[in-house]
Amino acid sequence: MIVGVDVGTSVTKAQLVARDGRTGPAHEARSTLYTLPGNRVEQDMDEVIGTVVTVVRAAVADAAQFAPDEPVEALALTGQGDGLWLRDARGRPVGRALSWMDGRAAPVLEGWSADGTTDAVFRRTGAGMFPGAAGPLLAHLAAHEPDRLAAAETAGYCVDALTQRFTGERTVDASDASVPFLDVSTRTYDDEALDLCGLSDWRGLLADPAPPGTLFGLLPKVAAELGLPAGLPVSAGPFDIPACGFGSGLEKTGQGNLIIGTTLACQVLASDPAPGSGEPAGMVLATPYADRYLRVMPAMIGTAGLDWLLGMLGVRIEELDALLAQSPYGAGGVTALPFLSTSGERAPFVDARARGRLDGLSPLTGRADLVRALCEAVAYSARHCLETLGVAGEITACGGGARSGEWGRIFAGVLGRDVHVREDAVGIRGAARVAWDALGTAPEPPASSFARVSRADPDAVAFYEDGYHRYLDTLEKARQSW
Template sequence: MSGATLGIDVGTFETKGVIVGSNGEVLAEARRRHRMIVPEPGWAEHDPEADWWGEFASISRELIAGCGLPASAIRAVGASGIGPCMLPVDAGGNPLMNAVLYGVDTRAHAEIAELTASIGPETLIERTGNALTSQSVGPKILWLKRHRPDIYAAADGFVNSTTFLVERLTGRRVLDHYSAGSVQPLYDVERQDWADDLMDGITTRERLPELLWTTEIAGHVTAAAAEATGLAVGTPVIAGTIDAASEAVSVGVLAPSRTMLMYGSTIFMIQVAAGRSADPRLWYAPWLFPGRHALMSGLATSGTLTHWFRDRFARELPPETAMGTLAAEAAASPPGARGLIVLPYFSGERTPLHDPHAKGMIFGLDLTHERSDVYRAVLEGIAYGVRHVVETYRGSGHPTSGLFAVGGGMKNPVWFQAVSDVSGEPQVLRRHSVGASFGNAFLAALAIGDVGESDIERWNPEVGRIEPKTELADLYGKGFATYRELYERTRDLMHARM
């Protein structure tokens, strides 16, 4: 079979990989689990050698061994990873510390406030398209400079997960424009280049990667990378992108107003837009191809919150079946979780609040509530967060035209249905839900001309929809009003506990 491509994605808790044939058929699939390191409250890290490169290499070898094709049949490679991250590396691309993760890591809140004041909120929106938040990379580089000056001084560059992987594969240090849009305030969205005048005191252009578009060929697999991964020397490698963008591609989010909803360690949403938005409640970046735009949003905790609940309140359950058992328990609790409301701000909150000091809350408990009610309320709390984002898109003049679902959380039917019921939005289901790794394989095929953009409908056709239950609209409308009021009434108390 000709035209096979390999896609691998490094997520917060799992690395996934696929080899996909020319018609979109998954020929081999593999995955590895890892953990998020939390050395202090509000911090989130990965070991890049073990979690990123080590798992990429071992999965690549497993896929090639199991797909029934020789390595030479893999025509191109696409990689993606969690982002935006901040990892200082030496001249050889070797890590100097653990990687600081995306918006779930809130350590740089002081630097966010300082840079916002010095640059100015209006300038930030005009030049970078975004307010500075815990998702921004620039404040985390400044944090490093202040709190780990020895590492900062030794750093030859600052990279994210995809850049790290592509450099290991090809020897070339690159970053796609979509990912660069998260390196605020260092990237100018109008010029689509590094913003030298906004870097003062943070870093210099020489310590940032070369900019490419996602499907540009960054280089070819080196001999050392071939030995580690089992790939053939000379295999093309695309620049790649952040995992959420590849997830969006995998479910056909390529046309304006289509919105991807990724059920992962966090909820992440991407809407392809007809033009640029300047709404500071959302994130903006150039899309994967020249001349296109994307509006992003994300909750700080989603899958991480379900893992937290399992690990704290379901320790007696076997790990391999715990999530299924909890989902079944949640299904036994009625919609509305018998009056419980959860604010899922257990690691602050990203869009649209942009509040790193927001705190989680379980509201309405009494002595009759069971674990099943609390877990259902956790899932519904995440759904309320999705509704908050959907209403923000609508208020910014970019209403959604359905949600295109992807990710591991789709396996939980209570959570999945609750999102539609609470938000009032239908969700489109595709045949393949493996996510970013599948999207990477498609982008790699697109880069070498094996497919066109419209072929994603052939690779991953629609197979169904989840419709909201209209009879629950009033219940969840009242619940959402309480959800919003709880935050507004307790925000000052939350901040007093920072």
């Protein structure tokens, strides 16, 4: 069995995954997300690592009862991507980690958008930058805190920060390194992209990506803390978006996956790393598999915006399905733009000024209409992202929002096709799959890995076809006003 770990933005989870596909109890620990003036969002690296120790120890304690005949074969890590986790030569933090939600570098990105830098980098690497991406954050620190960069040996990410602390290795997974400076076809950094961003002098802070199939060994001291054997293989990545894709069963090119979580991550498996011809947004990721790439649109508009609206209305998340069922297609004439992140939007377009709105309100509007309008708008955005990516096959869904049957039916209606929903431990399953592949002992997948299928109702498909085009028209006009 595998001990899988998924380090989310504020919650770290760990559980066991057996070879027959069963998962053990999920153990969770929360970490602090510091939201500060100046659109800064930070985390304490040591606190995050402490949450990993806590949940891994709890998961390991389940092993004897969960699968007594299976040994623990590896520790598989996945977690949040993007942001900037600066570390010194010993892997200690150089200040707090800058979250992917951080917005301090928005002025840098605005300048790069105006002078063509973002477009030029996108054409070279397929990475559409946003304020919380490593490129703008590095440039911001180079301009405002150069001493901090000088004190660091590595400018990395969450998963490789854990890997260095647990194994002593300075490394990075190719999926994390893909944004924004990696040539994903060669898995080497594009020096021209670094130069375009004025960051050539800081090239040494970027660890070279580990080759596919690389495993590391658990340090004895850390192993004792975790309750695992010294030298146990450690699989370090991919980060959470591709891990969820592979945990949901992405295998054929053209297949798509929705992660309806804090953000709405839309991804399509591709055999071609070309970034496409659209706006410089989204990303093309290297994966653990040769000649397989993920085209990703990680929109900022997932369940966080819904949580905000439910809180404003005094509605519990457990009431979501019942509330959605009370409002008809089109939410009684109420429509929404779902851009409720303080750092704006990053897919399928990038605009730090993007903001949400509700239209069509009247004295007849109820709470159910407001909630349904927002849920429909998120689904419209998902279609916008997936069409930009070129989805051509089956669509799977996972994440907290995928647990809602009513919202799932909205997604199916808007997308015009059935959505296959996977609910449990998807990121951890993906990380475990990568670990088993690296070990060369991958088990056969279970015959059925989906909790249910959200069916596309023909009447809903017809209604939402018109609604989607109205959404695009409203969005285009709103972008001119932002």
